[in-house]
Amino acid sequence: MSNRVSESEQFVMEVLWQESPLSSQEVVERLKAQDWNEKTVKTFLNRMIKKGVIGFETQGRKYLYYPNIEREEFIQQESNGFLDKVFKGNVKELLATFVQNKQLSKQELDYLKTLLDKEQG
Amino acid sequence: MSNRVSESEQFVMEVLWQESPLSSQEVVERLKAQDWNEKTVKTFLNRMIKKGVIGFETQGRKYLYYPNIEREEFIQQESNGFLDKVFKGNVKELLATFVQNKQLSKQELDYLKTLLDKEQG
DNA sequence: CAGTTAAGATTACAGGTGTAATCTTAACTT
DNA sequence: AAGTTAAGATTACACCTGTAATCTTAACTG
Numbered sequence: 001m002s003n004r005v006s007e008s009e010q011f012v013m014e015v016l017w018q019e020s021p022l023s024s025q026e027v028v029e030r031l032k033a034q035d036w037n038e039k040t041v042k043t044f045l046n047r048m049i050k051k052g053v054i055g056f057e058t059q060g061r062k063y064l065y066y067p068n069i070e071r072e073e074f075i076q077q078e079s080n081g082f083l084d085k086v087f088k089g090n091v092k093e094l095l096a097t098f099v100q101n102k103q104l105s106k107q108e109l110d111y112l113k114t115l116l117d118k119e120q121g
Numbered sequence: 122m123s124n125r126v127s128e129s130e131q132f133v134m135e136v137l138w139q140e141s142p143l144s145s146q147e148v149v150e151r152l153k154a155q156d157w158n159e160k161t162v163k164t165f166l167n168r169m170i171k172k173g174v175i176g177f178e179t180q181g182r183k184y185l186y187y188p189n190i191e192r193e194e195f196i197q198q199e200s201n202g203f204l205d206k207v208f209k210g211n212v213k214e215l216l217a218t219f220v221q222n223k224q225l226s227k228q229e230l231d232y233l234k235t236l237l238d239k240e241q242g
Numbered sequence: 243c244a245g246t247t248a249a250g251a252t253t254a255c256a257g258g259t260g261t262a263a264t265c266t267t268a269a270c271t272t
Numbered sequence: 273a274a275g276t277t278a279a280g281a282t283t284a285c286a287c288c289t290g291t292a293a294t295c296t297t298a299a300c301t302g
Contacts, residue, residue, distance in 0.1 A: 005255055008260065010207075019233070026278075027276095039261080039264095047258095047259090048283095061269055061270095061280080062280080075207060076222060078207050078226075079207065082203045085128060085132075086199045092217055092229045092232065095233055097196065098200065099216070099237060101197060104240060109240055112237055113214075116233055116237070118228065119220060119225060120230050126291085128290095129289075129291095130288065145250080158291070158292060158293095159292095160293070161290075161291050163292095164292075167252095168288095181298090182248080182297090184249080184250075185249090
Protein backbone atom coordinates (compact mmCIF):
# COMPACT_ATOMS: atom_id res chain seq x y z
CA MET A 1 0.00 0.00 0.00
CA SER A 2 2.43 2.61 1.18
CA ASN A 3 5.46 1.22 -0.54
CA ARG A 4 7.06 3.55 -2.96
CA VAL A 5 8.72 3.30 -6.36
CA SER A 6 12.50 3.42 -6.22
CA GLU A 7 14.59 5.32 -8.72
CA SER A 8 15.40 2.27 -10.79
CA GLU A 9 11.87 1.02 -10.63
CA GLN A 10 10.75 4.32 -11.99
CA PHE A 11 12.44 3.53 -15.29
CA VAL A 12 10.36 0.39 -15.47
CA MET A 13 7.23 2.37 -14.72
CA GLU A 14 8.04 4.78 -17.53
CA VAL A 15 8.28 1.89 -19.95
CA LEU A 16 4.94 0.49 -18.89
CA TRP A 17 3.29 3.89 -18.95
CA GLN A 18 4.52 4.20 -22.49
CA GLU A 19 2.97 0.90 -23.51
CA SER A 20 1.36 -2.00 -21.72
CA PRO A 21 0.91 -4.81 -21.05
CA LEU A 22 4.40 -5.97 -21.84
CA SER A 23 6.28 -9.18 -21.17
CA SER A 24 9.40 -9.00 -19.07
CA GLN A 25 11.42 -9.56 -22.20
CA GLU A 26 9.83 -6.57 -23.86
CA VAL A 27 10.49 -4.46 -20.81
CA VAL A 28 14.11 -5.57 -20.83
CA GLU A 29 14.44 -4.59 -24.47
CA ARG A 30 12.97 -1.16 -23.94
CA LEU A 31 15.41 -0.62 -21.13
CA LYS A 32 18.55 -1.62 -22.92
CA ALA A 33 19.81 1.96 -22.73
CA GLN A 34 19.94 1.42 -18.99
CA ASP A 35 22.38 -1.39 -19.51
CA TRP A 36 20.89 -3.60 -16.84
CA ASN A 37 21.21 -7.35 -16.70
CA GLU A 38 17.99 -9.10 -17.59
CA LYS A 39 17.94 -10.63 -14.11
CA THR A 40 18.08 -7.21 -12.58
CA VAL A 41 15.06 -6.05 -14.50
CA LYS A 42 13.20 -9.21 -13.50
CA THR A 43 14.00 -8.45 -9.88
CA PHE A 44 12.53 -5.01 -10.27
CA LEU A 45 9.37 -6.37 -11.85
CA ASN A 46 9.04 -8.87 -9.06
CA ARG A 47 9.43 -6.28 -6.36
CA MET A 48 7.06 -3.92 -8.06
CA ILE A 49 4.41 -6.63 -8.16
CA LYS A 50 4.89 -7.18 -4.45
CA LYS A 51 4.61 -3.47 -3.84
CA GLY A 52 1.43 -3.46 -5.85
CA VAL A 53 2.52 -0.69 -8.18
CA ILE A 54 2.20 -2.94 -11.22
CA GLY A 55 0.01 -5.92 -12.02
CA PHE A 56 0.07 -8.68 -14.62
CA GLU A 57 -2.02 -10.96 -16.79
CA THR A 58 -0.73 -14.43 -17.52
CA GLN A 59 -0.05 -15.55 -21.04
CA GLY A 60 1.05 -19.15 -21.01
CA ARG A 61 4.09 -19.38 -18.81
CA LYS A 62 4.78 -15.70 -18.92
CA TYR A 63 3.36 -12.57 -17.41
CA LEU A 64 2.28 -9.43 -19.17
CA TYR A 65 2.85 -6.48 -16.89
CA TYR A 66 0.93 -3.26 -16.64
CA PRO A 67 0.99 -0.22 -14.33
CA ASN A 68 -1.34 -0.03 -11.37
CA ILE A 69 -0.79 3.64 -10.77
CA GLU A 70 -1.32 6.64 -13.00
CA ARG A 71 1.67 8.54 -14.26
CA GLU A 72 -0.02 11.85 -13.52
CA GLU A 73 -0.69 10.85 -9.97
CA PHE A 74 2.82 9.62 -9.51
CA ILE A 75 4.33 12.81 -10.91
CA GLN A 76 2.11 14.78 -8.59
CA GLN A 77 3.29 12.90 -5.55
CA GLU A 78 6.92 13.05 -6.49
CA SER A 79 6.60 16.74 -7.19
CA ASN A 80 4.98 17.50 -3.89
CA GLY A 81 7.55 15.45 -2.07
CA PHE A 82 10.33 17.31 -3.79
CA LEU A 83 8.72 20.66 -3.15
CA ASP A 84 8.42 19.95 0.55
CA LYS A 85 11.78 18.31 0.92
CA VAL A 86 13.93 20.81 -0.90
CA PHE A 87 11.88 24.00 -0.89
CA LYS A 88 9.90 23.47 2.30
CA GLY A 89 6.70 23.89 0.35
CA ASN A 90 7.60 27.25 -1.12
CA VAL A 91 6.42 26.93 -4.73
CA LYS A 92 7.45 30.41 -5.62
CA GLU A 93 11.03 29.73 -4.68
CA LEU A 94 10.98 26.49 -6.59
CA LEU A 95 9.67 28.10 -9.73
CA ALA A 96 12.07 30.99 -9.48
CA THR A 97 14.97 28.58 -9.12
CA PHE A 98 14.09 26.72 -12.27
CA VAL A 99 13.23 29.78 -14.30
CA GLN A 100 16.49 31.42 -13.39
CA ASN A 101 18.81 28.47 -13.67
CA LYS A 102 17.55 26.83 -16.78
CA GLN A 103 17.78 28.23 -20.23
CA LEU A 104 14.28 28.74 -21.56
CA SER A 105 13.48 29.70 -25.14
CA LYS A 106 11.30 32.65 -25.99
CA GLN A 107 8.55 30.22 -26.92
CA GLU A 108 8.72 28.51 -23.59
CA LEU A 109 8.73 31.79 -21.72
CA ASP A 110 5.69 32.95 -23.66
CA TYR A 111 3.92 29.72 -23.04
CA LEU A 112 4.57 29.98 -19.33
CA LYS A 113 3.34 33.54 -19.22
CA THR A 114 0.16 32.37 -20.86
CA LEU A 115 -0.16 29.75 -18.17
CA LEU A 116 0.30 32.32 -15.44
CA ASP A 117 -2.35 34.50 -17.02
CA LYS A 118 -4.71 31.59 -17.14
CA GLU A 119 -4.11 30.95 -13.46
CA GLN A 120 -4.81 34.56 -12.76
CA GLY A 121 -8.21 33.71 -14.10
CA MET B 122 33.35 12.54 -2.24
CA SER B 123 30.40 11.22 -4.13
CA ASN B 124 28.29 10.45 -1.10
CA ARG B 125 25.03 12.22 -0.94
CA VAL B 126 22.90 13.81 1.75
CA SER B 127 19.97 11.66 2.84
CA GLU B 128 16.54 13.05 3.54
CA SER B 129 17.05 13.13 7.30
CA GLU B 130 20.51 14.53 6.97
CA GLN B 131 19.08 17.33 4.92
CA PHE B 132 17.24 18.62 7.98
CA VAL B 133 20.56 18.83 9.76
CA MET B 134 22.06 20.68 6.80
CA GLU B 135 19.23 23.19 6.91
CA VAL B 136 19.96 23.91 10.54
CA LEU B 137 23.63 24.46 9.86
CA TRP B 138 22.94 26.59 6.83
CA GLN B 139 20.78 28.71 9.06
CA GLU B 140 23.55 29.18 11.59
CA SER B 141 26.96 27.70 12.19
CA PRO B 142 29.10 26.52 13.76
CA LEU B 143 26.84 24.76 16.22
CA SER B 144 27.43 22.11 18.85
CA SER B 145 25.58 18.84 18.53
CA GLN B 146 23.40 19.91 21.42
CA GLU B 147 22.43 23.10 19.63
CA VAL B 148 21.64 21.14 16.52
CA VAL B 149 19.49 18.77 18.53
CA GLU B 150 17.58 21.69 20.02
CA ARG B 151 16.93 23.30 16.69
CA LEU B 152 15.60 19.99 15.44
CA LYS B 153 13.22 19.26 18.27
CA ALA B 154 10.29 19.68 15.89
CA GLN B 155 11.61 16.58 14.16
CA ASP B 156 11.19 14.64 17.36
CA TRP B 157 14.39 12.67 16.96
CA ASN B 158 16.30 11.10 19.79
CA GLU B 159 19.50 12.94 20.57
CA LYS B 160 21.43 9.80 19.67
CA THR B 161 19.85 9.74 16.28
CA VAL B 162 20.93 13.28 15.54
CA LYS B 163 24.44 12.45 16.69
CA THR B 164 24.48 9.53 14.31
CA PHE B 165 23.53 11.82 11.47
CA LEU B 166 26.26 14.31 12.37
CA ASN B 167 28.75 11.50 12.51
CA ARG B 168 27.79 10.12 9.14
CA MET B 169 27.76 13.55 7.59
CA ILE B 170 31.30 14.15 8.79
CA LYS B 171 32.36 10.87 7.23
CA LYS B 172 30.63 11.83 4.01
CA GLY B 173 32.45 15.12 4.11
CA VAL B 174 29.35 17.26 3.75
CA ILE B 175 29.97 18.98 7.08
CA GLY B 176 33.13 19.75 9.06
CA PHE B 177 33.86 20.75 12.63
CA GLU B 178 36.12 22.75 14.90
CA THR B 179 36.88 21.41 18.35
CA GLN B 180 35.96 23.31 21.45
CA GLY B 181 37.14 21.46 24.51
CA ARG B 182 35.65 18.02 24.37
CA LYS B 183 32.97 18.99 21.93
CA TYR B 184 32.72 19.71 18.24
CA LEU B 185 31.23 22.73 16.57
CA TYR B 186 29.81 21.69 13.24
CA TYR B 187 29.50 23.67 10.05
CA PRO B 188 28.43 22.92 6.47
CA ASN B 189 30.98 22.04 3.84
CA ILE B 190 28.65 22.57 0.93
CA GLU B 191 26.67 25.59 -0.16
CA ARG B 192 22.94 25.54 0.14
CA GLU B 193 22.56 27.06 -3.33
CA GLU B 194 24.73 24.43 -4.87
CA PHE B 195 22.88 21.68 -3.08
CA ILE B 196 19.49 22.98 -4.15
CA GLN B 197 20.78 23.20 -7.70
CA GLN B 198 21.89 19.60 -7.71
CA GLU B 199 18.75 18.30 -6.11
CA SER B 200 16.67 20.29 -8.53
CA ASN B 201 18.50 19.06 -11.57
CA GLY B 202 18.30 15.51 -10.34
CA PHE B 203 14.58 15.82 -9.84
CA LEU B 204 14.09 17.49 -13.18
CA ASP B 205 15.90 14.70 -14.97
CA LYS B 206 14.41 11.89 -12.96
CA VAL B 207 10.78 12.88 -13.03
CA PHE B 208 10.50 15.20 -16.02
CA LYS B 209 13.31 13.82 -18.13
CA GLY B 210 14.86 17.25 -18.28
CA ASN B 211 11.80 19.01 -19.59
CA VAL B 212 11.73 22.24 -17.55
CA LYS B 213 8.67 23.55 -19.27
CA GLU B 214 6.67 20.54 -18.23
CA LEU B 215 7.94 20.80 -14.71
CA LEU B 216 7.04 24.45 -14.40
CA ALA B 217 3.64 23.90 -15.93
CA THR B 218 2.93 21.11 -13.49
CA PHE B 219 3.68 23.27 -10.49
CA VAL B 220 1.94 26.34 -11.78
CA GLN B 221 -1.18 24.37 -12.51
CA ASN B 222 -1.33 22.20 -9.45
CA LYS B 223 -0.42 24.63 -6.74
CA GLN B 224 -2.49 27.53 -5.59
CA LEU B 225 -0.55 30.70 -6.28
CA SER B 226 -1.59 34.11 -5.07
CA LYS B 227 -1.92 37.06 -7.40
CA GLN B 228 1.27 38.47 -5.94
CA GLU B 229 3.17 35.30 -6.64
CA LEU B 230 1.84 35.13 -10.15
CA ASP B 231 2.85 38.72 -10.79
CA TYR B 232 6.26 38.12 -9.35
CA LEU B 233 6.75 35.11 -11.57
CA LYS B 234 5.68 37.02 -14.64
CA THR B 235 8.25 39.63 -13.79
CA LEU B 236 10.83 36.89 -13.59
CA LEU B 237 9.85 35.55 -16.97
CA ASP B 238 10.09 39.02 -18.44
CA LYS B 239 13.53 39.42 -16.98
CA GLU B 240 14.57 36.15 -18.55
CA GLN B 241 13.23 37.31 -21.83
CA GLY B 242 15.83 40.06 -21.49
C1' DC C 243 41.85 13.20 43.27
C1' DA C 244 37.54 10.37 42.61
C1' DG C 245 33.24 10.23 40.79
C1' DT C 246 29.97 11.71 37.46
C1' DT C 247 28.76 13.55 32.95
C1' DA C 248 28.33 13.82 28.64
C1' DA C 249 30.64 14.05 23.92
C1' DG C 250 31.92 11.59 20.29
C1' DA C 251 32.95 6.60 18.51
C1' DT C 252 31.42 2.22 17.84
C1' DT C 253 28.04 -1.26 17.36
C1' DA C 254 23.32 -2.87 16.28
C1' DC C 255 19.74 -4.10 13.51
C1' DA C 256 15.93 -4.15 10.23
C1' DG C 257 14.15 -2.59 5.86
C1' DG C 258 15.09 -0.70 1.14
C1' DT C 259 17.92 -0.81 -3.02
C1' DG C 260 21.11 -2.13 -6.69
C1' DT C 261 22.71 -5.91 -8.77
C1' DA C 262 22.56 -10.48 -9.86
C1' DA C 263 22.94 -15.85 -9.55
C1' DT C 264 20.61 -20.01 -8.60
C1' DC C 265 16.42 -22.88 -8.21
C1' DT C 266 11.97 -24.84 -9.92
C1' DT C 267 9.12 -25.98 -13.15
C1' DA C 268 5.95 -25.35 -16.98
C1' DA C 269 6.22 -25.05 -21.94
C1' DC C 270 8.42 -25.84 -26.22
C1' DT C 271 11.27 -28.99 -29.36
C1' DT C 272 12.64 -32.90 -31.52
C1' DA D 273 8.16 -38.90 -24.13
C1' DA D 274 12.66 -36.79 -22.99
C1' DG D 275 15.47 -33.05 -23.11
C1' DT D 276 16.08 -28.17 -23.31
C1' DT D 277 14.61 -23.45 -22.41
C1' DA D 278 13.36 -19.89 -20.28
C1' DA D 279 9.95 -17.57 -17.04
C1' DG D 280 9.12 -16.44 -12.68
C1' DA D 281 10.51 -17.44 -7.58
C1' DT D 282 13.88 -17.60 -4.33
C1' DT D 283 18.21 -16.49 -2.42
C1' DA D 284 22.38 -13.57 -2.01
C1' DC D 285 24.90 -9.88 -0.56
C1' DA D 286 26.73 -5.32 0.24
C1' DC D 287 25.63 -0.58 1.04
C1' DC D 288 22.42 3.13 2.63
C1' DT D 289 19.19 4.77 5.88
C1' DG D 290 16.45 5.37 10.06
C1' DT D 291 16.70 4.72 14.61
C1' DA D 292 19.08 4.05 18.60
C1' DA D 293 21.94 1.77 22.53
C1' DT D 294 26.38 0.89 24.32
C1' DC D 295 31.33 1.94 24.87
C1' DT D 296 35.32 5.03 25.88
C1' DT D 297 37.18 8.64 27.68
C1' DA D 298 38.09 13.51 28.40
C1' DA D 299 36.21 17.20 31.19
C1' DC D 300 33.69 18.98 34.95
C1' DT D 301 32.31 18.64 40.09
C1' DG D 302 32.75 18.25 44.67
